Amino acid sequence: MLALRVPLYRRRVGRIAVDMAACCALSALLIVSALSQEAPEKAAPxxxxxxxxxxxxxxxxxxxxxxxxxxxxxxxxxxxxxxxxxxxxxxxxxxxxxxxxxxxxxxxxxxxxxxxxxxxxxxxxxxxxxxxxxxxxxxxxxxxxxxxxxxxxxxxxx
The missing domain is CATH 2.60.40 (Immunoglobulin-like)
Structure with a gap:
């Protein structure tokens, strides 16, 4: 019922913010993963x-x-x-x-x-x-x- 009281434009803005946060988190994870693959650990001497x-x-x-x-x-x-x-x-x-x-x-x-x-x-x-x-x-x-x-x-x- 609460969702009906919030105007439609505010519900969409909130959903966009959540989607953008998820996108940023996924991008950061991909960047960290790529960096760790580019610099492999050096084997023990x-x-x-x-x-x-x-x-x-x-x-x-x-x-x-x-x-x-x-x-x-x-x-x-x-x-x-x-x-x-x-x-x-x-x-x-x-x-x-x-x-x-x-x-x-x-x-x-x-x-x-x-x-x-x-x-x-x-x-x-x-x-x-x-x-x-x-x-x-x-x-x-x-x-x-x-x-x-x-x-x-x-x-x-x-």
């Missing part, structure tokens, strides 16, 4: 640290610390590494399986660059990520999120 090098016989033994303390677990994480001599010439290539990497954990792996003494190595290069299996991680995404650092006195880059 996976840090490789060249921690220690030591000559064992005719090989250079590498101790690598893999910090996955902020990321999801990986069943496999295989990297392609190159050892360069002190003149900058590539000497040895090795593919190393560093996985499995449990979620939110730091692990240590030890492997050798066969046939080259550590005093002949001038630099180590992370050339590529060959395999990255687990979760929604693609090989390219793993390479992008991998960061390198060194405590061994040799440069370690990607």
């Amino acid at each position: 996976l840090r490789l640290q060249l921690n220690k090098v030591e000559t064992t016989g005719e090989s250079c033994r590498i101790t690598m610390v893999i910090d996955n303390s902020k990321g999801a677990g990986l069943k496999s994480y295989k990297v392609d590494l190159f050892a360069f001599d002190t003149e900058g010439v590539a000497q040895k290539r090795v593919a190393v399986e560093l996985g499995p990497l449990p979620p939110r954990k730091t692990t240590v792996k030890i492997f050798d660059f066969p046939g080259i003494a550590c005093n002949k190595v001038g630099r180590v290069l992370l050339n590529d990520v060959l395999a990255c299996d687990g979760g929604d991680a693609a090989r390219e995404a793993c390479l992008e999120r991998t960061e390198t650092e060194t405590k061994a006195g040799l440069p370690f880059d990607r």
Whole structure:
């Protein structure tokens, strides 16, 4: 009965205001949704640290610390590494399986660059990520999120 007492033009103005408020709310929701899709979250970094090098016989033994303390677990994480001599010439290539990497954990792996003494190595290069299996991680995404650092006195880059 109340609606009959309110003049028709006021009922229409009220309805337009409600419709405009709903339209503005929907527009704001769409804008926020579009912005969140344009700026995807950056994946948690996976840090490789060249921690220690030591000559064992005719090989250079590498101790690598893999910090996955902020990321999801990986069943496999295989990297392609190159050892360069002190003149900058590539000497040895090795593919190393560093996985499995449990979620939110730091692990240590030890492997050798066969046939080259550590005093002949001038630099180590992370050339590529060959395999990255687990979760929604693609090989390219793993390479992008991998960061390198060194405590061994040799440069370690990607």
